[in-house]
Amino acid sequence: MDREQVLAVLDDMVDDVGGIVLANDSCLVRPTTAWQQAIEEIQRHFLPPDFVPADPLPGRMNAAVDHQSHEEILARSPFRHVHRRIYESARPWTVEQVIGYLYSTSLPLRRLLGNRRGAFEQAITDVLLAIDPKGRFTEPVTLEVLTATKR
Numbered sequence: 001m002d003r004e005q006v007l008a009v010l011d012d013m014v015d016d017v018g019g020i021v022l023a024n025d026s027c028l029v030r031p032t033t034a035w036q037q038a039i040e041e042i043q044r045h046f047l048p049p050d051f052v053p054a055d056p057l058p059g060r061m062n063a064a065v066d067h068q069s070h071e072e073i074l075a076r077s078p079f080r081h082v083h084r085r086i087y088e089s090a091r092p093w094t095v096e097q098v099i100g101y102l103y104s105t106s107l108p109l110r111r112l113l114g115n116r117r118g119a120f121e122q123a124i125t126d127v128l129l130a131i132d133p134k135g136r137f138t139e140p141v142t143l144e145v146l147t148a149t150k151r
Contacts (some may be wrong), residue, residue, distance in 0.1 A: 084144065
């Protein structure tokens with residue numbers, strides 16, 4: 001996305017006393033725990049060896065493709081008054097939720113797996129249950145919220 005162009009369009013849409021909010025939390029597929037690292041390794045094993053995602057860190061607020069943070073882009077925009085807040089929490093996951101989430105991302109996992117989908121799901125299930133036989137996992141979540149106003 002051309003963030004500068006989007007901000008220029010929003011400038012015409014948002015009142016002078018208005019603003020915008022960008023919010024993004026951490027992502028299950030950016031491993032910080034042993035169980036997340038195990039998922040990443042399984043995905044790496046099942047994805048085609050030549051597969052390279054267009055954005056290796058989709059949705060990550062401070063690692064855009066052009067390597068400029070949202071705060072840097074906003075500072076040069078009409079929405080230059082930026083306030084940043086961080087909220088931390090824990091998100092619970094079950095094996096079923098993990099598998100469902102993996103299929104819900106922008107990565108075309110179902111298509112890439114093809115007829116290996118069942119084996120992939122079984123590998124995820126096996127590795128997760130080996131880590132926690134009850135199938136309960138906790139993801140540390142960091143929510144970054146940028147509030148940007150014109151004044």
